[in-house]
Amino acid sequence: MNVICTNTREIMNKIGYLSCRSRSSSLTFVPKCEPVKDSDLLKLKDFIHNHNSICILTGAGISTESGIPDYRSEGVGLYARSDRRPVPYKDFCASEAIRRRYWARNYVGWPRFSSVKPNSTHKILKKLEDANKVRCTITQNVDNLHTKAGSRRVIELHGTAFRVMCLNCDERICRYYLQDVFTRMNPNMTATSQMIRPDGDVDLSQEQVEGFQVPPCENCGGVLKPDIIFFGDNVPRQVVESVKYNVEHSDSLLVLGTTLTTYSGYRIALQANNAGKPIAILNIGKTRADDLAEVKVEGRCGDILSRIYAMIDQRKESMKC
Numbered sequence: 001m002n003v004i005c006t007n008t009r010e011i012m013n014k015i016g017y018l019s020c021r022s023r024s025s026s027l028t029f030v031p032k033c034e035p036v037k038d039s040d041l042l043k044l045k046d047f048i049h050n051h052n053s054i055c056i057l058t059g060a061g062i063s064t065e066s067g068i069p070d071y072r073s074e075g076v077g078l079y080a081r082s083d084r085r086p087v088p089y090k091d092f093c094a095s096e097a098i099r100r101r102y103w104a105r106n107y108v109g110w111p112r113f114s115s116v117k118p119n120s121t122h123k124i125l126k127k128l129e130d131a132n133k134v135r136c137t138i139t140q141n142v143d144n145l146h147t148k149a150g151s152r153r154v155i156e157l158h159g160t161a162f163r164v165m166c167l168n169c170d171e172r173i174c175r176y177y178l179q180d181v182f183t184r185m186n187p188n189m190t191a192t193s194q195m196i197r198p199d200g201d202v203d204l205s206q207e208q209v210e211g212f213q214v215p216p217c218e219n220c221g222g223v224l225k226p227d228i229i230f231f232g233d234n235v236p237r238q239v240v241e242s243v244k245y246n247v248e249h250s251d252s253l254l255v256l257g258t259t260l261t262t263y264s265g266y267r268i269a270l271q272a273n274n275a276g277k278p279i280a281i282l283n284i285g286k287t288r289a290d291d292l293a294e295v296k297v298e299g300r301c302g303d304i305l306s307r308i309y310a311m312i313d314q315r316k317e318s319m320k321c
């Protein structure tokens, strides 16, 4: 059974897709916003130009331009369009049935989720890293798009959907490898989906989920979980320490595409502020750290960063002459 047919109309209706057709399909999940003021653009350009060891902090808002919806944006975010909520950590650990449902849906969503491409924001951040402007990129996203774009100094605050961990031992396996194992174990699972969510989940019926086989850890027989921080789970200490160290040794913090609603992200802005590091924020809509920011710009990250990068690049070229 093909999930596309059953779910597409309902989803389209929910997100008002038909009225959005004039927008580029890559912008379906980007919230609407007013054009940015030139003065704001220049302030953010100066912020990036004047700092040379910037900690970047990114959230789901930068991946919307790659076609992945975020969680909280008004009208187009996952929470606005459905009552679906991510599985809490304790439920995943406690119930085999919940894990089977999770992995069956994740298995069907994987081909689409894993093939998403980086957009201009990811590419410009990579160029800024190459130009020695960026100390590190801390991301709350699990979509691997910074790495796909070529950034090397990436800290995945909430883990990655591209790696799988064992809850019992230190085994870590590649998510692509697990997909092959799932395929071998579940030859009758023929559902497909073009649906996409920030964590790679899709909708399946109970009938489709039943009978889905999930392998145990090959090393110890333990339970496999994506190497993602679920709701109610804690960010590993070494990741927290690495973030602290990098913020401490940076000269500024640039926040992109996140409301910082999640405390693990907000606390990075608090740390930077307490250490006297200037903060700039580029996001559509309010964020939890607006009061801490020296520069706050509302707008689409890909558009604004492209314009700023062109200005900085042009200036570099004219200085060479």
Ligand SMILES: [Zn+2]
Residues within 6 Å of the ligand: 166, 167, 168, 169, 170, 171, 217, 218, 219, 220, 221, 222, 223
């Ligand atoms: Zn194990």
